[in-house]
Amino acid sequence: MEKEKVRIGFYALTSCYGCQLQFAMMDEILQLIPRAEIVCWYMIERDSYEDEPVDIAFIEGSVSTEEEAELVKRIRENAKVVVAVGACATQGGVQSWEQEKSLEELWKAVYGDAKVKFQPKLAKPVDEYIKVDYRIYGCPPEKRDFLYALGTFLVGSWPEDIDYPVCVECRLKGNSCILIEKGEPCLGPLTRAGCDARCPGFGVACIGCRGAIDYDVAWFDSLARTFREKGLTKEEILQRMKIFNGHNPRLEEMVEKVFQGVEE
Numbered sequence: 001m002e003k004e005k006v007r008i009g010f011y012a013l014t015s016c017y018g019c020q021l022q023f024a025m026m027d028e029i030l031q032l033i034p035r036a037e038i039v040c041w042y043m044i045e046r047d048s049y050e051d052e053p054v055d056i057a058f059i060e061g062s063v064s065t066e067e068e069a070e071l072v073k074r075i076r077e078n079a080k081v082v083v084a085v086g087a088c089a090t091q092g093g094v095q096s097w098e099q100e101k102s103l104e105e106l107w108k109a110v111y112g113d114a115k116v117k118f119q120p121k122l123a124k125p126v127d128e129y130i131k132v133d134y135r136i137y138g139c140p141p142e143k144r145d146f147l148y149a150l151g152t153f154l155v156g157s158w159p160e161d162i163d164y165p166v167c168v169e170c171r172l173k174g175n176s177c178i179l180i181e182k183g184e185p186c187l188g189p190l191t192r193a194g195c196d197a198r199c200p201g202f203g204v205a206c207i208g209c210r211g212a213i214d215y216d217v218a219w220f221d222s223l224a225r226t227f228r229e230k231g232l233t234k235e236e237i238l239q240r241m242k243i244f245n246g247h248n249p250r251l252e253e254m255v256e257k258v259f260q261g262v263e264e
């Protein structure tokens with residue numbers, strides 16, 4: 001008897017579509033054909049169905065409109081496993097950088113008085129609206145992470161999380177440390193590894209696109225103290241750490257702690 005195919009959906013919220021492009025360019029996706037049925041993927045197939053039941057839903061982009069907030073709830077109802085993919089879906093993306101400002105203020109700065117048909121909202125990660133079962137990080141995610149997660153699901157198992165920082169991979173590569181040697185504000189010490197320390201490998205400081213490590217081991221305070229010693233102000237530190245961590249509940253509190261009683 002023919003084995004039932006795993007039903008998969010790729011869904012896009014507000015984003016640059018870079019994550020989807022990354023997946024669409026993977027030849028390995030073709031190997032899925034005997035095992036899986038792709039029910040929804042507008043980037044590849046115009047006749048896609050957003051409201052069909054699926055086994056695995058991959059969601060890209062941040063929730064940035066009322067319509068998207070409703071869509072993610074419907075995806076959740078229809079999916080056995082929901083996977084947030086990319087920095088937009090997992091952390092809110094760079095569009096969450098200044099999320100402490102009001103929607104009106106941000107809208108005015110970017111669009112002026114332009115009118116739109118949709119109802120905009122402040123950008124948020126998907127898990128602010130629905131339960132997310134697994135996350136694939138990065139901007140865009142690594143091909144290796146996506147294939148690992150998908151392959152693991154297909155054999156009925158569960159992928160592991162990476163719980164160590166970019167610095168580990170950077171040291172293993174033998175890069176010289178940009179933070180220590182050049183004094184540049186590298187976010188590698190608090191950012192989840194998995195990119196093989198790509199940016200430091202090219203002599204560029206990490207900006208944290210894979211988000212802060214979980215399990216309360218993202219040491220915003222220790223790194224803020226180091227940045228402060230190198231001459232950065234509180235505002236500069238917060239701005240840098242917020243590029244991809246605007247929704248992290250610990251960030252502000254931990255950086256504030258470092259500057260309590262300090263004259264800038």
Ligand code: SF4
Pocket residue numbers: 015016017018019020060061085086087088089093094138139140141
């Ligand atoms: S995570 Fe990065 S690559 Fe993916 S959609 Fe968002 S901005 Fe684009």
Ligand code: SF4
Pocket residue numbers: 166167168170171175176177178179180186187188189197200205206
């Ligand atoms: S360059 Fe950045 S990622 Fe590499 S070891 Fe130094 S702080 Fe860590």
Ligand code: SF4
Pocket residue numbers: 139166191192195196197198199200205206207208209210211
């Ligand atoms: S080094 Fe940092 S910014 Fe560069 S890809 Fe890795 S996590 Fe992203």
